[in-house]
Amino acid sequence: MGKVKVGVYSFTCCEGCTIVFVEMLNKKFDEYVKKIDFVDFRALKPSKDIGNTDIAFVEGAISTYDQIDRLKEIRKKTKKLVAMGAAAMAGYPSDHRNRFDAAKLKEIMPIVKKLNQVDKVMPLKEYVKVDDEIPGCPIQEEVLIKKIDSYLKNA
Amino acid sequence: MHSFDLDLNDISKIEGHTNMSVKVRDDKVTECHLEISEGKRFFKQAITGMSYDLVPSTMSRICGTCSAAHALCSVEAIENAYDVRVTKQTKILKNLLMNGGHLRDHAMHLYFFCLPDVFKKESVFDFKGELHKWVHDGLDVKDAGTFLSTVIGGRAVHPPFLAVGGFTSFPSKTMMKEAIAKLNQVRGKILDLAEVFYNYRVDFKRKTNYVALFNKDYNYVDGFIKTADGSVISEDRYADYLDRVVLPYSTADAFTWKGEDFVVGAVSRLNLNRDSLHKKTKKDCAKYLAKFPSDSVFDNNLAQAIECVQAVDNSVEYLEWLLKNIKKEKLAKVVPRDGIGVGVVEAPRGTLYYKLEMLKDGTVKKPELCIPTQQNIFHIEKDIAKYVEELLKKKANKEGISLKVEEMIRAYDPCMSCATHFLKIKWI
Numbered sequence: 001m002g003k004v005k006v007g008v009y010s011f012t013c014c015e016g017c018t019i020v021f022v023e024m025l026n027k028k029f030d031e032y033v034k035k036i037d038f039v040d041f042r043a044l045k046p047s048k049d050i051g052n053t054d055i056a057f058v059e060g061a062i063s064t065y066d067q068i069d070r071l072k073e074i075r076k077k078t079k080k081l082v083a084m085g086a087a088a089m090a091g092y093p094s095d096h097r098n099r100f101d102a103a104k105l106k107e108i109m110p111i112v113k114k115l116n117q118v119d120k121v122m123p124l125k126e127y128v129k130v131d132d133e134i135p136g137c138p139i140q141e142e143v144l145i146k147k148i149d150s151y152l153k154n155a
Numbered sequence: 156m157h158s159f160d161l162d163l164n165d166i167s168k169i170e171g172h173t174n175m176s177v178k179v180r181d182d183k184v185t186e187c188h189l190e191i192s193e194g195k196r197f198f199k200q201a202i203t204g205m206s207y208d209l210v211p212s213t214m215s216r217i218c219g220t221c222s223a224a225h226a227l228c229s230v231e232a233i234e235n236a237y238d239v240r241v242t243k244q245t246k247i248l249k250n251l252l253m254n255g256g257h258l259r260d261h262a263m264h265l266y267f268f269c270l271p272d273v274f275k276k277e278s279v280f281d282f283k284g285e286l287h288k289w290v291h292d293g294l295d296v297k298d299a300g301t302f303l304s305t306v307i308g309g310r311a312v313h314p315p316f317l318a319v320g321g322f323t324s325f326p327s328k329t330m331m332k333e334a335i336a337k338l339n340q341v342r343g344k345i346l347d348l349a350e351v352f353y354n355y356r357v358d359f360k361r362k363t364n365y366v367a368l369f370n371k372d373y374n375y376v377d378g379f380i381k382t383a384d385g386s387v388i389s390e391d392r393y394a395d396y397l398d399r400v401v402l403p404y405s406t407a408d409a410f411t412w413k414g415e416d417f418v419v420g421a422v423s424r425l426n427l428n429r430d431s432l433h434k435k436t437k438k439d440c441a442k443y444l445a446k447f448p449s450d451s452v453f454d455n456n457l458a459q460a461i462e463c464v465q466a467v468d469n470s471v472e473y474l475e476w477l478l479k480n481i482k483k484e485k486l487a488k489v490v491p492r493d494g495i496g497v498g499v500v501e502a503p504r505g506t507l508y509y510k511l512e513m514l515k516d517g518t519v520k521k522p523e524l525c526i527p528t529q530q531n532i533f534h535i536e537k538d539i540a541k542y543v544e545e546l547l548k549k550k551a552n553k554e555g556i557s558l559k560v561e562e563m564i565r566a567y568d569p570c571m572s573c574a575t576h577f578l579k580i581k582w583i
Contacts (some may be wrong), residue, residue, distance in 0.1 A: 014218050015220065016222060019220060022297075023311060029290065054375045093196075093216045096201040097196075100197075135310060
């Protein structure tokens, strides 16, 4: 059996879930490198274009038009898309701007427009089909390991 | 004579995406811009009007990598604004939380981002055979840092136990003993790492100003702000020296210190405050410390390795104190009033400033932040311009230049995902 192809991707967020992912490897590195080919993982290796994957772990909310395109490409190239953490699942906390009052909106909207950001910060499921979710801000290491192990078992 | 444009795309993790562009005309760098261009999340607006007790956990979400530094810096600013006095135990717990963060973060940067450059490999996944030791050393050192942060803060990312006025939960003696054991286990491995960076020489120097917190025990939380030009100022006066500069090509602002570019981070801390290192660190790192003061950002890597040893020695001493003295303390009483508070901490990548104007009703009226990356922008630009011209004089080819420039940017330790390869070169 070949290795399972995994990608780890990041959108608008603090990238704390990627850190939990990397810290999880403190315990699981040897085991997982035998079973997993990390196709895309910018925290650990040079990033190229989005590769074909069996599982894509995606953290972060969607806040720009460019990100919508990139997310759709990840979706197209993966068999299973997993939303990792509160930003990917629910838009938290970057979606605080969706609830700003008129005065604050007046202050930020010129920047939002200038940067080609979308009017509302949204979770992944607003734009693509999400196959599974791992909750938390950040996600919990034990839950992540359980999920990965179950994906590997069924791969 | 060479003319070309270097475009470094997709540097994220510095509040979103960042690009770097270098224009070379006839072997001279005519333009060198670090453009922070998108991904704004508007945290300053989000906490305006927010109750003080919610601020630390909100601001920690600015950056998972530096979450403890952001949470703690906002706590310091609020405590100063409301004149909250904390106990010795709280101060020690704050320092331990920072030590854990620095240890994990530096280890990630040194083992996983920089060692591949040293060993001429693409990534740690290519560390096979005798190089495999470094993967395991890196994982073990990170694990010790993460464990320490978890024991003290409840979690390594977004520590829930830290609050305005103290901590809401306290480590058990069993956990603290385990932390001491883990720290002692990795100390020798960190010294091996320091030896690698000591021997890895990169030929580059540029004499500039550096800025860092200065104190008697090399802590990352209290002290005065010191500069290479000899100024020593109190934390609350930082705004007299730091000037915000709006960059026409970027949406993030940069900063100057008295109108000039300057650098913050581990190299600056060691340049200015190395006499205050733990005595065990000074003894075992004497050879490495002889390299400082250094005018090369590449020595930031060696500086971080020394700081990992410091984090171990300082933390073990603090944990041993806590084993004898720790008690469950209530949070210090907070009495909101109108006032301005400044918080200054040394985050892993440099001095972080929070200035919070607070109100009597317990809410934030006006926040100001100055993050290390913003302070280093001009310094990065000027270093790269000089380095590219020197490399051209040495007849470096385009691949060589791109790799070297990447390595220089990496030495500044910009946040996580930008530390991998992202250069695209366009030769005209």
